[in-house]
Structures are given as structure tokens and as C-alpha cells.
Amino acid sequence: MSLVIRDLSVRRGDLAVIDRLDLEIAPGEFVALTGPSGCGKSTLLNAIAGLVPLAGGAIEAERGSLGCVFQRPMLLPWRTVLDNAAFGLECRGASVDDARSRARTFLEKVGLGRFTGYFPNELSEGMKQRLTVARAFLVEPRLVLMDEPFSSLDETARRELQDLVLDLWAKSKCTVLFVSHYLEELVYLADRVIVLGPRPTTVVKTVPVQLRRPRGIGNEGMLGLMESVQRCR
Amino acid sequence: MPRLRAVADRFGAPLSFLCVLALWETSCRLRWVSPVLLSAPSRIVASLASLMGSGALTGDLAATASALLLSLAIALAAGGALGVGMGLSQPTFRLIHPYLVSLNAIPKVALMPVLVLWFGLGLPPKVFLGAFMGSFPIAMAAYGGVRSLESDLLMMARSFGAGRMMILREVVLPGLLPHVLPALRVAANYALVGVLIVEFFAADRGLGYRIIVYSSNFQTEAFFALLLLVAAMGLACASTVGFLERRLVRWPGEERA
Numbered sequence: 242m243s244l245v246i247r248d249l250s251v252r253r254g255d256l257a258v259i260d261r262l263d264l265e266i267a268p269g270e271f272v273a274l275t276g277p278s279g280c281g282k283s284t285l286l287n288a289i290a291g292l293v294p295l296a297g298g299a300i301e302a303e304r305g306s307l308g309c310v311f312q313r314p315m316l317l318p319w320r321t322v323l324d325n326a327a328f329g330l331e332c333r334g335a336s337v338d339d340a341r342s343r344a345r346t347f348l349e350k351v352g353l354g355r356f357t358g359y360f361p362n363e364l365s366e367g368m369k370q371r372l373t374v375a376r377a378f379l380v381e382p383r384l385v386l387m388d389e390p391f392s393s394l395d396e397t398a399r400r401e402l403q404d405l406v407l408d409l410w411a412k413s414k415c416t417v418l419f420v421s422h423y424l425e426e427l428v429y430l431a432d433r434v435i436v437l438g439p440r441p442t443t444v445v446k447t448v449p450v451q452l453r454r455p456r457g458i459g460n461e462g463m464l465g466l467m468e469s470v471q472r473c474r
Numbered sequence: 475m476p477r478l479r480a481v482a483d484r485f486g487a488p489l490s491f492l493c494v495l496a497l498w499e500t501s502c503r504l505r506w507v508s509p510v511l512l513s514a515p516s517r518i519v520a521s522l523a524s525l526m527g528s529g530a531l532t533g534d535l536a537a538t539a540s541a542l543l544l545s546l547a548i549a550l551a552a553g554g555a556l557g558v559g560m561g562l563s564q565p566t567f568r569l570i571h572p573y574l575v576s577l578n579a580i581p582k583v584a585l586m587p588v589l590v591l592w593f594g595l596g597l598p599p600k601v602f603l604g605a606f607m608g609s610f611p612i613a614m615a616a617y618g619g620v621r622s623l624e625s626d627l628l629m630m631a632r633s634f635g636a637g638r639m640m641i642l643r644e645v646v647l648p649g650l651l652p653h654v655l656p657a658l659r660v661a662a663n664y665a666l667v668g669v670l671i672v673e674f675f676a677a678d679r680g681l682g683y684r685i686i687v688y689s690s691n692f693q694t695e696a697f698f699a700l701l702l703l704v705a706a707m708g709l710a711c712a713s714t715v716g717f718l719e720r721r722l723v724r725w726p727g728e729e730r731a
Contacts (some may be wrong), residue, residue: 290633309633315626319648319725328644332634360725380634 243268244289244384244416249298250441251281251288258284260441261298268383271410271417273427275470276437276445282420283312285442286386289418302384308377308415310387314369316361322372323348323357329380344379351375351405367398374402378409385410387419391426403430407454424467429456434466436473446473513695522699531703537680538669539707541597545604545665546658553609553661554654557616558646567617578610582668586675600672600680608665611657619653620646655719662711670704681707 246264250257258281266272274282287293289300290309308329316325326348327340335343348354351371361369370390377385387406391399403426410417421427427434431450438445448470452462495515501507502514513521525531556574560567582603593599623646631641673682681700688697 287629292629292632307633307635309630311626311630313626315624315630317627317645317648319651319723328631329634331644332631332636332640362726386633 257441273431308382521695541600548605549608553612561620603668604665607668608661615657
């Protein structure tokens with residue numbers, strides 16, 4: 242699914258957070274967003290998800306087939322791993338039994354099959370975020386919005402989850418919009434890195450990442466691209 | 475020394491209770507205290523057993539218990555709805571909270587004359603006052619529960635397209651349980667007091683009515699037996715809510731609170 246944003250403005254009270262932003266993302270594209278803290282990256286994702294009102298402009302996206310992964314896991318502490326994974330499907334109208342059955346199969350695929358009966362507080366941070374990634378992709382989204390999902394994780398867990406996201410993205414052929422501050426993460430994951438400016442935010446530069454996958458961390462091409470993204474921030 | 479402390483920790487409370495009982499029993503048996511003013515614990519328990527065994531209290535117990543259960547059900551529904559409403563909307567909070575706090579500050583006994591005028595005698599005034607007194611702790615706990623619910627969780631549910639009912643059923647209500655259930659213990663005691671107040675003044679049956687009858691007739695043993703029964707009812711309510719809490723709030727960790 243393509244995502245087209247035209248002339249988008251979002252305000253928080255009197256404060257203009259996003260000002261006349263234009264953005265176009267092709268179906269199946271993996272796009273990373275970066276920019277200074279507080280520039281409105283999360284607000285942009287929330288606007289696309291329909292969670293904040295628009296002050297102007299338009300977003301053309303199919304909201305019904307949306308998966309979100311937030312910075313914090315946002316798991317329901319009273320639901321088990323299985324029921325948390327199934328939550329998105331239940332929201333979309335699936336029966337509890339059907340949602341659970343599909344969630345169980347999916348959790349096996351993402352390495353959480355042994356933990357279906359656990360509660361979120363019994364999981365490590367990495368496993369919690371793995372679960373939220375599973376919950377988002379389980380609804381068979383055509384657009385996935387990810388807001389700094391791995392920023393609180395250690396290097397190993399982050400690398401594992403980045404590879405999991407790439408794997409799920411490749412299989413589902415969905416469009417991904419991924420916000421991050423980590424240069425390496427941006428260039429490792431995305432087809433294109435969009436650098437946003439300070440608030441009220443607009444697009445400062447777009448850096449295409451034309452590297453073959455799988456990408457090796459620290460190879461010359463990646464380092465060069467990381468430098469060019471860094472120069473724009 | 476640590477061993478002595480462990481023994482004191484384990485047996486201190488029951489031993490002190492037994493000491494108080496022994497002193498009480500002795501002072502009554504040796505007539506240090508007039509039997510009109512205070513009955514011996516053994517005689518109170520015997521009187522309670524006799525009253526319960528003869529069936530003399532069955533109707534009163536049923537009247538109080540049914541009024542209490544009805545009061546609590548209404549308090550839970552009304553207090554819960556008010557609390558959730560206040561928690562979800564600041565204008566609603568600003569509108570309702572001052573009334574709640576000021577009404578809660580009114581001495582409830584002072585309401586008795588108007589309650590009789592409004593509702594007459596019998597079940598309705600008991601249920602009204604019981605529900606009125608029980609609603610406040612539930613409303614405040616539900617309000618606190620909604621406010622402490624992470625707004626992020628609501629946002630997450632909305633991002634998946636959850637409707638209002640789904641959010642209420644799967645996010646708000648489970649999140650409220652750890653807050654509302656402890657408040658329900660307090661509310662049960664408040665509601666019991668409310669029901670008893672009405673029975674003292676405007677009823678012809680119920681434990682409150684019977685307490686006043688025995689007290690007026692200087693039937694001290696029976697009077698204290700009924701106080702013991704009321705205390706047992708309060709304990710039973712707290713235990714039932716505790717059981718519900720253990721069954722319904724089973725997830726671990728700090729996110730529960």
C-alpha cells in the first residue's frame with residue numbers, strides 16, 4: 242500500500258508541530274525517518290495512524306490494515322503473551338479462538354512459542370518488544386509504523402529484532418515507516434532515509450540506501466551513507 | 475535473640491488477644507464490671523450460638539444481608555460509572571467531584587428524617603444509604619484507576635482499530651480491577667454501616683433494629699452477640715472480596731498497580 246501525505250500540518254494547542262509536510266512512500270517500501278528530538282516524528286506517525294487530529298492537509302493510507310510498534314512495548318499486563326499477540330486480531334473483529342490459534346502459530350515463528358502462557362512482566366525487554374512486533378505483523382498489515390521500537394534495547398537484542406523485522410517485512414511485502422535515532426539502524430534497515438528538520442518539521446533531505454540485502458554492519462557503503470545522513474541532521 | 479523475635483512475631487498477636495480475652499472474662503466473672511455494662515466473652519459467644527440456633531435472628535440476618543448486597547451492587551455500578559466518567563473526562567471530574575466530596579462529608583445519621591420522608595420504612599432507605607455510603611470509595615478508586623491507566627495503552631488499542639466497547643472491556647475494566655477491588659472492601663464496610671444506621675431508626679427488622687431492641691431492654695449479652703455478628707459480617711465481606719481479588723487479579727509485577 243502506498244502512503245501519500247500532502248501538505249500535512251499538525252498543531253498541539255498553539256504550537257505548530259508539523260508544517261505543510263509532503264511525503265510519498267511506495268508500496269512495499271521500507272522508509273526510515275530521523276531528525277532532532279522533539280521535531281515531530283512521533284506526531285507524524287500518530288497522525289498517520291489517525292490518533293491525532295490534523296490541522297491541515299491529507300493523508301492517503303488504508304488505516305484498517307495498519308500495525309503499530311511503539312517505543313515502549315505497550316502490552317496489556319493482565320493478558321498472557323498469547324492473548325497480547327491476539328489482541329490486534331480481536332480488535333479487527335476476529336473471534337477469540339481464531340485470534341489465539343493464529344497468534345500461537347505466529348509466536349512459534351518468531352521464537353516466542355515457549356512463552357505463550359507468560360505475562361508481560363515475566364519477559365525481558367527484548368522479548369516484550371519481540372511480542373509487540375509479532376502483534377503488529379500478525380494483523381497482516383499493509384502499513385507498519387514503528388516509533389523507535391528498539392531504542393531501549395541492548396545491541397544484541399536490537400540486532401536480533403532488526404533482523405526479525407526485515408524477515409517479516411520481506412515475507413509480508415508491507416510498507417514500513419520506521420523512526421530511529423541510530424544511524425546504523427537507519428541504513429541497515431531502510432530503502433530510503435528521510436531526514437526531518439526541527440519543529441515545525443519539514444523534510445530536510447532524502448537519502449536513498451541502494452545497498453544489497455543482507456547488509457553487513459560496518460561495510461564501506463553503509464559507513465558512507467551513515468555519514469551523509471549525519472551531515473543532514 | 476533472633477529466635478525469640480521470631481517466636482514473638484509469630485505468636486505475639488494471638489497471645490496478646492488471648493490475654494485481653496482472659497482479662498475481660500476474669501473481670502466479668504469476678505464482677506469487677508457490672509454485667510449490665512459488659513458481658514463476659516464466653517457468655518456473648520454462648521448467647522450468639524443460642525440466638526442463631528433458635529432461628530431468632532434468621533429474618534433479621536436475611537434482611538440486613540439482602541439490603542447490604544443490593545447496596546453494594548448499586549454502589550459498584552454507580553460509583554464505578556462515576557469514577558470512570560470522571561477519570562476519562564476532566565470536565566466531568568470538575569462537575570461531579572465537588573458534589574461527591576461534599577455529600578460524603580455530610581453526617582449520614584442527619585439524613586434519617588428525610589430518608590424516611592423520601593422512601594418510607596423498610597428496604598428502600600436501607601439500600602439508598604448503603605449504596606450512597608459505599609459509592610464514594612469505589613468512585614474515587616475507579617477515578618484513580620482510570621487516571622493511572624497508561625494513555626499509551628488506550629492509544630495502542632485505538633491504533634488497532636478497537637472500538638469504544640472493546641477498549642472499555644479489554645483495557646479500561648481490567649486495568650481498574652486492582653484499584654476497585656481493594657476499595658470494594660472499604661465500601662462493603664461503609665455500606666454495612668449505612669444499612670445498620672437505617673435499621674437503628676427506621677426499620678422493624680434487621681440486625682440494626684435488633685441491636686437497638688436488645689440495647690434498650692438491657693439484654694447486654696444479646697446486644698454484644700449481635701455486635702459480634704455484625705463484625706463477622708464485615709470480615710466475611712472483606713474475605714469474599716479478597717478471594718475475588720486473588721482470582722481476578724492474577725498477573726504479576728508492578729504494572730498491575
